[in-house]
Amino acid sequence: MSEPAAESEVAARRTFGAVAAARPAGLRSGIIGAGFMGQVHARAVRSAGGTVAAVASSTVARGEAGAAELGAAWAAPSAQALIASPTVDVVHVCTPNHTHADLVRAAITEGKHVVCEKPLATTVEDAQDLVERAAGAGLVCAVPFVYRYYPTVLEARARLATGELGAVHLVHGSYLQDWLADTGDQNWRVDPALGGASRAFADIGVHWCDLVEFATGHRITSLSARLKTAVPVRVVGDELRPVATEDAATLVFETDHGAVGSLVVSQVTAGRKNRLWFSLDAAKASFAFDQELPDTLWMGKRDGVELLQRGASLRSAEAQRMTVVPAGHPQGYQDCFNALVADVYARVAGRPAPGMPTFADGLRAARLTAAVLESAACARWVDVA
Secondary structure, eight states: OOHHHHHHHHHHHHHHHHHHHTSOSOOEEEEEOOSHHHHHHHHHHHHTTOEEEEEEOSSHHHHHHHHHHHTOSEEOSSHHHHHHOTTOSEEEEOSOGGGHHHHHHHHHHTTOEEEEOSOSOSSHHHHHHHHHHHHHHTOOEEOOOGGGGOHHHHHHHHHHHTSTTOOEEEEEEEEEOOTTOSTTOOOGGGSHHHHOSOSHIIIIIHHHHHHHHHHHOOOEEEEEEEEEOSSOEEEETTEEEEOOSOSEEEEEEEETTSOEEEEEEESOOTTOSSEEEEEEEESSOEEEEETTSTTEEEEEETTEEEEEETTTSOOSHHHHHTOOSOTTSOOOHHHHHHHHHHHHHHHHTTOOOTTOOBHHHHHHHHHHHHHHHHHHHHTSOEEOO
16 A cells, blocks of 8 residues: 555544544434335444334334334334334434425424435425424434535535635536336336425435535525426336326526526436536636546646545545545445434534534425426526525
């Protein structure tokens, strides 16, 4: 191992040790929903030093199977029983979108901290209600906009925040997937009764918007959007059913700091598995990030281009805080989720967790989604509340 690599590894180990030492022990999490996201949450709970105390699912049998798979102490007979249990400190809501608001209300009523998958709610009114309830109860409540936790994103944010690179004037990019590209592809999110009126934008477009607003400090104030249903019917069992939610969305927008931007969102782009990409163009430099290659941040200037490697050339304190493995060892999505849950636990213990996405960010996403739906319906620019 070369000397610079050795120094990088030592620094990463020190950072990891500091993060681990800051994690409060003993918090008990209950996970509602034992699918893919429930598994991600369970791994993050253990990484943060917590215990998966209970799991609940749509039926008792599924709850028992989920508890066994996720290594929970017990299977709750229902979501309500899990929320009410004195063995649960933090409730993780990983269920279909239409159930979120009622489950979160119940958890807040029981005095439980909450990590709720996005969308926080399928309407602005419900999201606003949950924000107010959480604030009134003094609870720690988070929505997993976890892409914020990539060290390369944090580095771009820190460098832009100094003002040395000038004002950001252009924000653009895309979030592309292909898992619903064919007629035979189906998921509960396709049904607006379960997933909400918006699918592609509310599911992944809000992630992109949250990330660029977080990185730039700008807020999208007005937008013009168009929606596309590329697969108009899908196979459900033995029948073809019409699709009422969008497969793709495009929008152009303006921000409160005078920038303009554009976004393409798709769940039907063949070959793209989870490509969240953005470019933040400031007066003296541009930054580009690709979630499928997250250890590298592209920085361009008039006199050249630099590839900033995580663990080697990131200098901001927040980027260093989130670097938990040495340079050259990939750090990805699950690491971001682990960092989010660790931040939730830190907040519960009364310690700061800068940048942790809260219910207010979930409300922000609901407002953006409402503006996109309104703009697409009336074919004009609309303001974001």
